[in-house]
Amino acid sequence: MEKFKLTNFFTIKGISAASGLLYTQMVLFVISDSSSFLYQYDMDKKLLLKFPLVKEARENIEKEHKLDLECITQHGNQLIMLGSGSTQKRNTMFTLDLGSDVLQIQDLTALYQKLKTVGSFTDDQLNIEGAIYAYQTMLLFQRGNSKNGKNGIFIIPNNQEDGIRFLPITLPTLDDVETTFTDAILVGDKIYFLACAENTESTYEDGEVLGTILGVMHAPTFEIIDIHLLSEHQKFEGITLYNETKNELEFLLCEDNDTETLETTIYKLNFLK
Template sequence: MENFKLTNHFTIKGISAASGLVYSQNVLFVISDSSSFLYQFDIDRKLLLKFPLVKNAKENIEKENKPDLESITQHGNQLIMLGSGSTQKRNSMFTLDLGTDTLKTQDLTALYQKLKTIGSFTDNQLNIEGAIYAHQTMLLFQRGNSKNSRNGIFIIPNNQEEGIRFIPISLPTLDDIETTFTDAILIGDKIYFLACAENTESTYEDGEVLGTVLGIMHAPTFEIINVQLLSKHQKFEGITLYKESETEIKFLLCEDNDTETLETTIYQLTLKK
């Protein structure tokens, strides 16, 4: 993976702690891990709309009460947003129909407890940071940034009677600390993922950021094909497909700079094919 270019694409005022994004028809949908709104940014008109996901939705929610929305993915006309599961208050899933604006909420406590059992995780080790829904299957990306935890992918078929699996994934290190998943998307038969190294042993407390890598994984086997260092000091937490041609592919990225400032920079990453 060579010949990549990372640039500041634009800034959105009104969002802090961006943690995931989906681009669709010149609209950027953004979630924040400290907010209970879904943000909708019209790129042409530079217009930001806020869609409340709960009654009395708030921004800059205190750490112990935040829903910690870390994953957003699109399936057809549906946007799916998930809490990380790292505390009892972070177990919600929201599904928004973009055609009708119908919002549904689901408590994932039972499912997340099942994931802990299957992956042999303690209550403070589960930390879902990315989601992909394809082929009647949900892939949830576990960020192994707590003590003795592991990176990996939960494979959850629509028919859970077929069995949920956990696939441990070994990721590269930065400054002798293993990077951990922060987001992933599926394009064709490849998974493009972000992974960050952070000097912390907690899913709850932030640590010194040591950098972010972009990796490419063969989707059918989860074999890592290539990895590229994107930054030595930034924590990129969201990735979405922006544009694709025969010669290059462009992504939009968001960064969680761990501040309460209501401003988010969106980056454009261009990769040569």
Template sequence: MEQFTIEFLYKIIGIGSASGLVYKDDSLFIISDNSSFLYEYQVQEKQLSKIKLFKNNQENISKKDKFDFEAIALKGKKLHLLGSGSTPKREKRITYNLDTNEVAEKNLSKLYQNLKQTTSISDEELNIEGALFCNEKWLLFQRGNGANSKNGIAILNNKLNKNSTIEFVPIQLPKIKQIETSFTDAILVDDKIYFLATAENTTSTYDDGEIFGSSIGRMNNTTFEIEFTQKISDNQKFEGLTLYNKTETKIQFLICEDNDSDVLETNIYKLTIPLI
């Protein structure tokens, strides 16, 4: 691949541990894995607002109690926020209607239980980090940073409920410093899937480890064959990924960094790569 560039765009004060992004109509919607708010950052005005998802919303929720929203995806007029599934409290799906501002909550515990049984992933190793809707199916990206390193994509029908059919496709990603990278987000751009992956020196989905680097990659949206990967950092844990701009020769993304701390600030970067 030709030279990529990462440009720091802005620091957003008021959000910590950002884990997912959706850019739409000059607004950047952000989720945090230790908050029960959905955030909207208006880019031109540089103004941050909080969208309440529950009656009692909190920021910096303790690790054992947090909802761990790691995946956000836009389907039609609705944003879908998904918990990682690594504990019972992390098995929720929240939808936010961009037209009506309506918030709806659904418990996905039965779906996640079926997912674990189908894929033979243990309770403590289920770790959904990305989601997208493609070819009339939901694709959930399992981060295989547990002891068994089960990295892959769960393919579900379009309902996301306990009756969803489930197929799991294992995906092997390149290593950084002998540690296999694992999914931290994924999006669909036209007919291609772009994904972020990080090498983290841990065998736990619960405890953080030393970061050895992050990569971006692209895969076929039907066969899931990996077309390329490119290391973009030696020590940063990039999680959120959203399309920013696309031309005939290059594609630009906005990405966010999970600082794994209680500091309420988030750095947003612009990543530019050539179209190949």
């Protein structure tokens, strides 16, 4: 019996290049790596709202100017969105209070420089693609798709004086190309992560997509305990928990199809525990 089932769930018109998503209370929040809006999709009413993150927010922003929002996570009533750090213009964190709609913006240049130092990365190697906040610690998932890049997890305690650590992670290969992190979430004591194989040596330029895997990691030790091939040709970039029962987890996934078409397909992944 297959342990998972992946199906086309629904399509949202008005969003392109989806890079992350977060589900809460029948609302699906979506970010795009080429847009400076936060999208809010009411799944019951099938209604899409756009929340500008900056003045004169735009969609389909040119690659050299985009914020490259790749991470969205939640801490209490706060939505946290992060740029990838792969260029100087991609070092911004946005925090939105879901109760008051108050938006805060923070420049992460100093933190990202510290991450490069800790991980021994050059300026063009840092590429943050997933974030988890739990137990007074932020986990940032580094996508090692640049030349000589390394997959891994930055472990950042609330009190940074306790020390930031970088834990290298070796991921499986597809067609002799190592998969690289594209997102991750925490459910119980397990981390569920997406990783894509893309035939490129750059954090900036896209390459031929060779497939995406779903991995399961034991959160306390970061040991990989399960791997499943989701697709041989799609690049899944976002994962969020939709529903949980005794025997099954239901995730929602989004795909970056590297086009400017304002349309995003949301997939449902049923996964047996």
